[in-house]
Amino acid sequence: MLTFHNPDHHLHHASELKDGKVSPCFELPHRADTVLARVRQVGLGQLAIPAHYGKERYARIHSERYVNFLESAWQEWTALGHRHDALPLVWPVRDLRSDIEPEHIDGKLGFYAMDAGVAITAGTWQAVRRSADTALNGMDHLLQGNRSAFALCRPPGHHAAAEYMGGYCYLNNAAIAAQSCLDQGGKRVAILDVDFHHGNGTQSIFYQRPDVLFVSLHGDPRRSYPYFSGHRDETGSGAGQGFNLNYPLPHGTDWGSYATALDDACKRIRAYQPDALVISLGVDTYENDPISHFRLTSHDFFGIGAAIASIQSPTLFVMEGGYMVDEIGINAVNVLQGYTGGV
Numbered sequence: 001m002l003t004f005h006n007p008d009h010h011l012h013h014a015s016e017l018k019d020g021k022v023s024p025c026f027e028l029p030h031r032a033d034t035v036l037a038r039v040r041q042v043g044l045g046q047l048a049i050p051a052h053y054g055k056e057r058y059a060r061i062h063s064e065r066y067v068n069f070l071e072s073a074w075q076e077w078t079a080l081g082h083r084h085d086a087l088p089l090v091w092p093v094r095d096l097r098s099d100i101e102p103e104h105i106d107g108k109l110g111f112y113a114m115d116a117g118v119a120i121t122a123g124t125w126q127a128v129r130r131s132a133d134t135a136l137n138g139m140d141h142l143l144q145g146n147r148s149a150f151a152l153c154r155p156p157g158h159h160a161a162a163e164y165m166g167g168y169c170y171l172n173n174a175a176i177a178a179q180s181c182l183d184q185g186g187k188r189v190a191i192l193d194v195d196f197h198h199g200n201g202t203q204s205i206f207y208q209r210p211d212v213l214f215v216s217l218h219g220d221p222r223r224s225y226p227y228f229s230g231h232r233d234e235t236g237s238g239a240g241q242g243f244n245l246n247y248p249l250p251h252g253t254d255w256g257s258y259a260t261a262l263d264d265a266c267k268r269i270r271a272y273q274p275d276a277l278v279i280s281l282g283v284d285t286y287e288n289d290p291i292s293h294f295r296l297t298s299h300d301f302f303g304i305g306a307a308i309a310s311i312q313s314p315t316l317f318v319m320e321g322g323y324m325v326d327e328i329g330i331n332a333v334n335v336l337q338g339y340t341g342g343v
């Protein structure tokens with residue numbers, strides 16, 4: 001399996017507002033380095049640096065003004081004399097207005113964010129666009145007739161919606177890759193999100209569309225971030241009704257119950273007969289993950305890969321979360337080896 005990776009991810013090392021304090025973001029550069037080292041160590045396959053893609057590719061999923069905001073935010077922030085990370089301080093919640101884009105950067109930061117887990121730094125724009133390029137090149141690799149690819153994306157993407165960032169995510173790498181498949185002749189794409197946290201951004205982007213089936217297994221939002229999406233009754237709307245499937249699972253979920261949900265999800269995806277399958281691969285479902293609450297063992301990740309292989313579609317794995325940095329490489333690559341062993 002070919003791995004695309006993005007060395008520019010080191011340009012993004014942000015802070016986050018967590019538990020009432022501004023602290024170094026859990027989404028550390030070392031995460032991607034550890035996964036890459038494991039890919040090399042097991043000899044998973046060739047490595048490649050992605051080609052550069054234009055902003056118009058990101059704007060197939062995100063609004064043009066949001067993409068332009070990501071590109072210009074740091075410059076607008078430092079024009080005020082700031083040298084530290086940019087963080088939002090006010091959001092258009094409930095009956096506050098969001099039909100008018102503020103001109104001041106403080107207003108824009110909240111207008112384009114769902115939470116304070118998305119600081120903007122000097123290198124953020126370059127890092128996030130190269131992360132999206134990684135997923136785009138992975139999808140191109142599939143469209144050239146290959147069965148699978150691994151897009152080692154950092155920063156992650158599945159919390160980012162058309163016009164907002166959140167939860168360490170800025171551009172939705174998996175959604176951008178799925179759209180690229182459809183733009184190049186694909187009729188149906190399935191996205192399976194196995195990160196512990198619900199992919200609210202991916203759900204939002206495709207919620208009214210039947211050409212992308214979104215399926216997610218995640219911590220029950222009544223007790224798990226992002227708290228405000230991911231319930232079972234969110235099944236799509238309009239033409240997209242029935243093309244959104246959520247499997248919220250309780251804290252303490254182990255392989256037994258996880259595998260039951262995963263098997264059902266894979267059956268639904270097989271029935272959809274996608275031209276391509278995109279996996280939002282978060283491994284924060286790991287029992288020792290510091291910010292999550294499932295109890296999968298490293299061995300269980302082989303089973304996730306084998307279940308995905310049973311769908312028998314060309315498959316792009318897109319890296320999302322996972323914070324137990326020592327084991328993140330083992331767990332992510334176990335999924336990939338479970339897949340290649342199962343195909």
Ligand SMILES: NCCCNCCCCCC(O)(O)C(F)(F)F
Pocket residue numbers: 018027117156157158159167168169195196197225282284291320321322
């Ligand atoms: N007490 C809970 C604090 C939660 N803080 C934010 C968690 C963000 C999770 C991000 C992720 O793992 O879903 C991604 F894949 F996007 F990286």
Ligand SMILES: [Zn+2]
Pocket residue numbers: 195196197282284320321322
């Ligand atoms: Zn996560």
